[in-house]
Amino acid sequence: MKTRGLIMLNIKVTLSNESKEKPNPDELGFGQIFTDHMFVMTYDEGQGWHDPMIKKYEDLSMDPSACVFHYGQEMFEGLKAYKTAEGEINLFRPDMNAKRTNRTNDRICLPQLPIEDFIQAVSELVAVDHDWIPTAPGTSLYIRPFIIGTEPTLMVHPSMSYEFMVILSPVGAYYKEGLNPVKIFVEDEYVRAVKGGVGEAKTGGNYAASLKGQMRAKELGYAQVLWLDAVERKYVEEVGTSNIFFKIDGEIVTPELSGSILPGITRDSSIQVLKSWGYTVTERRISIAEVFEVAEKGILEEVFGTGTAAVVSPIGSMFYEGVEHVVNDMLIGETTQRLYDTLTGVQYGSVKDEFGWITKVKPVEALVMNETRLKDFDVIDSVEIELIDKKKRTIVGKAAAVKAKFGSSVIADVKKKANDNLEIRLDVTFPDDWFPGGTYIRMPE
Numbered sequence: 001m002k003t004r005g006l007i008m009l010n011i012k013v014t015l016s017n018e019s020k021e022k023p024n025p026d027e028l029g030f031g032q033i034f035t036d037h038m039f040v041m042t043y044d045e046g047q048g049w050h051d052p053m054i055k056k057y058e059d060l061s062m063d064p065s066a067c068v069f070h071y072g073q074e075m076f077e078g079l080k081a082y083k084t085a086e087g088e089i090n091l092f093r094p095d096m097n098a099k100r101t102n103r104t105n106d107r108i109c110l111p112q113l114p115i116e117d118f119i120q121a122v123s124e125l126v127a128v129d130h131d132w133i134p135t136a137p138g139t140s141l142y143i144r145p146f147i148i149g150t151e152p153t154l155m156v157h158p159s160m161s162y163e164f165m166v167i168l169s170p171v172g173a174y175y176k177e178g179l180n181p182v183k184i185f186v187e188d189e190y191v192r193a194v195k196g197g198v199g200e201a202k203t204g205g206n207y208a209a210s211l212k213g214q215m216r217a218k219e220l221g222y223a224q225v226l227w228l229d230a231v232e233r234k235y236v237e238e239v240g241t242s243n244i245f246f247k248i249d250g251e252i253v254t255p256e257l258s259g260s261i262l263p264g265i266t267r268d269s270s271i272q273v274l275k276s277w278g279y280t281v282t283e284r285r286i287s288i289a290e291v292f293e294v295a296e297k298g299i300l301e302e303v304f305g306t307g308t309a310a311v312v313s314p315i316g317s318m319f320y321e322g323v324e325h326v327v328n329d330m331l332i333g334e335t336t337q338r339l340y341d342t343l344t345g346v347q348y349g350s351v352k353d354e355f356g357w358i359t360k361v362k363p364v365e366a367l368v369m370n371e372t373r374l375k376d377f378d379v380i381d382s383v384e385i386e387l388i389d390k391k392k393r394t395i396v397g398k399a400a401a402v403k404a405k406f407g408s409s410v411i412a413d414v415k416k417k418a419n420d421n422l423e424i425r426l427d428v429t430f431p432d433d434w435f436p437g438g439t440y441i442r443m444p445e
Ligand SMILES: Cc1ncc(COP(=O)(O)O)c(C=O)c1O
Pocket: 078, 238, 240, 241, 242, 243, 262, 263, 264, 265, 266, 267, 306, 307, 308, 309
């Protein structure tokens, strides 16, 4: 288990002075309700990323010629924050989302974003809006980081300016009454992505391209589309917005990452967990013909999708060229269920995090923006101070005090040391009567 890392960005936090009404936890859907705050950071050619801030969630104002509206230069990510039974806040493998962000950015010519900055932006926003994380079983706080090209120009070239933003949405349980196998439609006309294209990048265009097939499947009564490869319409790629796994005669097979498949974080986690249980997991090309052949032979034991939204979703039947192929009598398989229970158990903290996948977020109860504000309180319960080498990004000194008076020698001494190379991080606990349960951190400005 990791605790949140060093403070890299000096994020300016301006709290909204009103808090929206929290949704009824029984009526949560997906991505329709947003929290009180958002994270925003700007990029300008020559200047790099600058002005990170957390502020009120609000409309954007942008030039209509901004290149994102015309040539779709944008990327997004998706991950979740989970509340454990003990009230702790867990992020599941945010470093993987940060790394995938940079692979996407490379493919569509967006600037790179330091991994620690991505994690910090997400963690601090979740910390600020932590009371929006729903606690009913299966619910969570969906985190949507995204980057858009903002240069006002109709020229087709990489934008000279960008905004990186993070928004949060409380989401309901995907399966309210236990895991339910779904019926899927094997799409043999439309394709999602082609090798050499942008299928392995998380960019909006891929999703626009998938809508037509998705609509057709829905109209025909299927929950999802199973995508085949774009060249031969022969090999299985993904299911809806999930990766796909087959259990064939005891062995697990999943399509190899060929360039047109999104490298899912749940896919990677599933492979690691399944291998740790002793399964052979093979990443290879698998044709739809082979899937039905093994189904005919009676050795297609389980089929499931993996992704952040549903984690693991069992597939009960596949419709292809006029024939409905049923898997495991439309029942959830034992491996699918075990994998779902394990991954969600790690996410919600009820299963041991053996792989070190959880990053904890410390909630923010009270914000102190700068020394002037901090001085308003003359006694603090405790303070922990870290000196951080800005270049190496390592902690080079620590100090702590209990029942400290602000401006006491501990803090004064440390503050003298701040310079171009050193940052100071303060972690302050206030007496309960000022900020009930409150702890907070902020670099002095
Ligand atoms: C096209 C596509 N494939 C697969 C996935 C699953 O990826 P992950 O497990 O990282 O959520 C997603 C969702 O993010 C997706 O959009």
